């Protein structure tokens with residue numbers, strides 16, 4: 001163990017190390033809280049000046065982090081936020097939690113990682129640990145970060161340390177939180193792994209070391225590709241059950257009674273969020289550069305992306321059953337967030353469904369207790385209150401997101417036609433998904 005490695009580990013163990021977090025979003029801000037509450041002084045860097053100003057005033061923009069928590073840490077002098085990457089020259093460790101979206105072409109957009117890395121390099125990484133947390137393709141840490149951070153007289157594993165550790169933050173979840181969710185770590189060198197283990201061991205009960213940053217990058221992609229592919233499978237089961245005249249919910253629930261060798265996934269109107277529809281494409285893109293096609297990823301994506309159109313077909317069939325056309329019908333969409341009990345609408349299938357219905361001439365309104373305004377077809381939609389009048393004024397009610405706080409009994413009692421893509425309403429006989 002080199003002197004520097006030892007010094008940094010001891011500084012971390014004494015809680016004298018200053019922790020830097022780049023990117024104060026749904027991953028970065030909870031990480032700030034975890035390190036600060038573990039006794040570290042934390043400097044947060046974000047390019048969004050409004051977010052930084054609000055955070056410094058004790059206002060949180062992340063649902064899982066209450067204002068009171070931010071206020072407490074700011075007042076205790078344990079946390080401060082800035083837009084100035086130069087302030088990272090005063091920290092000992094830097095965790096990068098910036099977005100990794102897809103471009104329109106479904107290619108990875110790693111520009112946020114590149115920009116953050118270059119600004120961190122400019123601030124200097126001598127004697128520091130850098131950990132990338134953003135979900136990305138295998139090879140990113142070594143191919144993008146390492147060359148940009150390895151400046152003159154710097155040698156990774158000797159006078160600076162570099163690792164990858166996938167984020168496992170699940171917005172809204174309370175049973176698994178930072179401390180009790182095992183953290184995977186892959187270091188560029190054994191010393192990098194040792195230093196990053198000391199740091200993350202301060203906030204996470206269980207560290208899972210793997211052989212390299214690429215292995216850690218791949219672990220995360222397996223986790224989320226596993227979900228995307230299994231959601232695609234159960235969505236295809238829904239399509240097959242429809243052809244067979246079977247109730248897919250009955251089939252899934254009965255299969256889920258198998259105590260081993262089965263994991264329950266449920267069909268839905270499509271695949272939303274900023275992780276599951278996105279992450280597998282990072283893996284598929286990387287493999288294409290190696291002349292390999294990730295067939296399961298592509299097939300699951302094809303099925304998942306077809307679900308909004310399938311929902312609109314079911315709506316058309318249901319209205320036709322009442323001798324109504326989609327064109328001119330009023331459709332009330334219940335829930336537009338990408339999953340229950342969150343306000344995030346990124347990649348939500350509701351957006352596709354609303355767009356398709358509007359294209360067919362339907363008058364679309366929505367109710368979502370977490371979302372006030374949506375823009376579709378350049379039209380601003382305002383969430384309407386969930387009332388018997390709204391339901392009775394609509395030709396059809398469509399359940400897209402099953403928020404716990406929605407009054408589903410009212411929906412069942414007052415809707416004229418009801419399509420429930422989440423099996424949340426008890427009424428039998430209506431057009432279930």
Ligand code: SAJ
Pocket residue numbers: 167168169170171223224227231264265266267268269270271272273274275276338339340
């Ligand atoms: N969905 C289905 N059927 C299912 C499960 C999900 O249609 O059986 C849909 C959801 O409605 C949503 C999309 O898939 O539109 C994604 O849902 P998700 O439950 O995977 O939620 P996410 O996107 O918030 O995924 C996060 C991920 N967490 C991290 O990446 C750290 C994922 O790995 C977690 O497993 C997931 O939360 C979780 O379990 O809640």
